Amino acid sequence: MAITLDRAVGQRQQSWLGSILSSQTFWVLIAVIAACIFLSFATDTFATSRNLYNITRNFTFVAIIALGMTLVIITGGIDLSVGSVLCLCSMVLAVTMNAGYSLEVGIAVSIGTAMLIGAFNGVLIAYLGFPPFVVTLGMLSIARSLAMVVSNNTVVFQFGPDHDLLLSIGGGAWFFGIANPVIYMIVLAVLTGFVLRWTRFGRYVFAIGGNEQAARLTGVPVNRIKVTVYMVSAIAAGVAGIIQTGWLGAVTTNIGAGMELQVIAAAVIGGANLAGGVGTASGALIGAALIEVIRNSLGLLGISAFWQGTFIGGATILAVLFDRIRNLRQND
Amino acid sequence: MAVLELADISKHFGAIQAVSDVSLTLQPGEVVGLMGDNGAGKSTLVKMIAGNFRPSHGTMRMNGVELVLHRPVEARQHGIEIVYQDLALCDNLTAAANVFLGRELRRGIGPMSILDYKAMYRRAGEIFKELKSETRPRDLVKQMSGGQRQAVAIARTMLSEAKIVLMDEPTAAISVRQVAEVLNLIRHLRDSGIAVVLISHRMPDVFAVADRVIVMRRGRKVADKPIAASSPEEVTGLITGALERA
Numbered sequence: 001m002a003i004t005l006d007r008a009v010g011q012r013q014q015s016w017l018g019s020i021l022s023s024q025t026f027w028v029l030i031a032v033i034a035a036c037i038f039l040s041f042a043t044d045t046f047a048t049s050r051n052l053y054n055i056t057r058n059f060t061f062v063a064i065i066a067l068g069m070t071l072v073i074i075t076g077g078i079d080l081s082v083g084s085v086l087c088l089c090s091m092v093l094a095v096t097m098n099a100g101y102s103l104e105v106g107i108a109v110s111i112g113t114a115m116l117i118g119a120f121n122g123v124l125i126a127y128l129g130f131p132p133f134v135v136t137l138g139m140l141s142i143a144r145s146l147a148m149v150v151s152n153n154t155v156v157f158q159f160g161p162d163h164d165l166l167l168s169i170g171g172g173a174w175f176f177g178i179a180n181p182v183i184y185m186i187v188l189a190v191l192t193g194f195v196l197r198w199t200r201f202g203r204y205v206f207a208i209g210g211n212e213q214a215a216r217l218t219g220v221p222v223n224r225i226k227v228t229v230y231m232v233s234a235i236a237a238g239v240a241g242i243i244q245t246g247w248l249g250a251v252t253t254n255i256g257a258g259m260e261l262q263v264i265a266a267a268v269i270g271g272a273n274l275a276g277g278v279g280t281a282s283g284a285l286i287g288a289a290l291i292e293v294i295r296n297s298l299g300l301l302g303i304s305a306f307w308q309g310t311f312i313g314g315a316t317i318l319a320v321l322f323d324r325i326r327n328l329r330q331n332d
Numbered sequence: 333m334a335v336l337e338l339a340d341i342s343k344h345f346g347a348i349q350a351v352s353d354v355s356l357t358l359q360p361g362e363v364v365g366l367m368g369d370n371g372a373g374k375s376t377l378v379k380m381i382a383g384n385f386r387p388s389h390g391t392m393r394m395n396g397v398e399l400v401l402h403r404p405v406e407a408r409q410h411g412i413e414i415v416y417q418d419l420a421l422c423d424n425l426t427a428a429a430n431v432f433l434g435r436e437l438r439r440g441i442g443p444m445s446i447l448d449y450k451a452m453y454r455r456a457g458e459i460f461k462e463l464k465s466e467t468r469p470r471d472l473v474k475q476m477s478g479g480q481r482q483a484v485a486i487a488r489t490m491l492s493e494a495k496i497v498l499m500d501e502p503t504a505a506i507s508v509r510q511v512a513e514v515l516n517l518i519r520h521l522r523d524s525g526i527a528v529v530l531i532s533h534r535m536p537d538v539f540a541v542a543d544r545v546i547v548m549r550r551g552r553k554v555a556d557k558p559i560a561a562s563s564p565e566e567v568t569g570l571i572t573g574a575l576e577r578a
Contacts, residue, residue, distance in 0.1 A: 198447055203425075206425060207422045207429075211420065215422065218433045
């Protein structure tokens with residue numbers, strides 16, 4: 001009898017391979033790899049270490065925010081404020097350091113700002129029942145405006161005593177020539193993946209997206225989890241802002257404008273479902289990578305930059321199309 | 333001794349009297365069918381036992397000790413489990429994840445503890461086997477039949493030492509064969525000494541498994557008698573008001 005129980009417990013719906021083949025993330029990864037191989041042959045500039053360095057660094061900012069966004073999307077929410085939050089956090093960091101404070105103080109104030117904004121979004125959404133779309137749309141406007149207030153709408157490029165340290169954190173390559181932002185992205189992605197798969201918090205994030213009412217009835221602290229998720233999203237935007245500040249060496253009040261749409265596209269291309277309940281950390285990275293490879297390749301292939309939006313939008317729709325086809329087939 | 337005893341329980345919402353002076357007892361290992369038309373007060377009554385509402389008047393006693401519930405979680409801590417009408421399952425999670433939702437098993441120490449998948453799959457498998465259900469712990473609830481979903485919802489109640497299981501319309505909207513499965517699950521709970529309250533509109537199901545039937549009409553209890561001493565005709569009359577009380 002023990003054997004039959006073991007068999008029942010061990011029984012999976014799909015083999016390991018089958019579940020990989022049916023995942024959207026896997027096919028998007030294949031698309032990224034195929035595009036890279038094609039570009040290596042089609043152009044002599046793609047597979048240069050300089051270009052690969054640029055690509056990997058460029059997509060990290062979108063990818064890091066997409067990790068936080070993925071958590072929000074899994075709960076069935078959305079965070080439209082991330083681009084503006086990135087801008088505000090960069091500006092807070094820049095202004096603080098410009099005033100002569102150290103890097104540590106700058107980062108603390110910047111992340112503190114992100115936490116406050118995330119908590120504000122989360123409390124309104126979780127406890128007062130505001131639609132996430134409305135709250136974060138409002139915050140999109142508020143955060144960018146505050147960035148202008150804080151900086152008096154000037155460009156900040158002097159970061160006080162720790163100026164060089166900040167620039168090397170964001171712009172350096174401390175390990176094996178890999179750009180620092182890429183390292184941060186990988187660490188954060190592994191952390192997010194671990195939290196989603198192995199912690200009770202991660203399980204609750206999925207449960208809320210699957211059936212919020214059920215989660216509530218079974219004693220899941222739904223409101224607390226939601227607030228945390230929006231805080232994580234804002235912190236991810238803040239971290240990306242800090243790194244981007246170090247990389248660019250200057251902050252203007254229009255950085256991160258429109259970034260929220262790229263971030264959402266990256267999460268969705270990577271397999272996150274806007275209806276909630278589905279999403280992965282690796283998907284966020286791969287989705288962001290696909291967008292960057294498309295952007296980069298259009299330039300290398302000599303196609304006008306005006307076409308960028310068409311290709312990225314097309315990729316978003318195409319990625320979800322595969323998911324729809326699979327669902328339709330399952331329902332038959 | 334009665335596992336649950338309600339004495340003169342009333343509940344009003346503003347001017348609306350939902351439940352008036354209901355007294356009843358539940359014995360261990362007993363299945364009680366709770367019947368009544370829509371708006372008769374059965375749901376309100378059950379929600380008071382489940383900790384969703386607090387009674388306006390009256391007292392509840394569990395094993396002789398007064399029971400005051402502020403939240404559903406407290407009811408669960410006392411061994412009162414609820415199977416909701418819509419089953420309250422997360423489609424995107426596995427059967428085992430749903431069974432353990434809100435009480436996940438973990439290993440490790442304090443904040444460093446991680447989900448113990450192996451133990452949860454194993455325990456869920458044992459419960460499904462005990463329930464004689466074909467549900468497999470790793471299957472996604474999304475792809476399950478109505479009967480299997482019921483098994484997942486009922487398996488949840490067997491995680492802890494439940495004393496009372498409240499079931500809200502467990503046989504609505506599932507196939508005939510699945511109804512038979514669910515009725516077997518109810519008998520299984522009864523045989524393990526659990527008191528089951530079965531809220532149902534389906535007369536045949538109540539008469540198939542219940543030991544006793546309680547009928548409510550307009551917030552009042554109008555009948556409370558052994559199933560053997562009643563008949564579907566009598567219960568129908570009590571529900572509609574054709575019979576005043578029995």
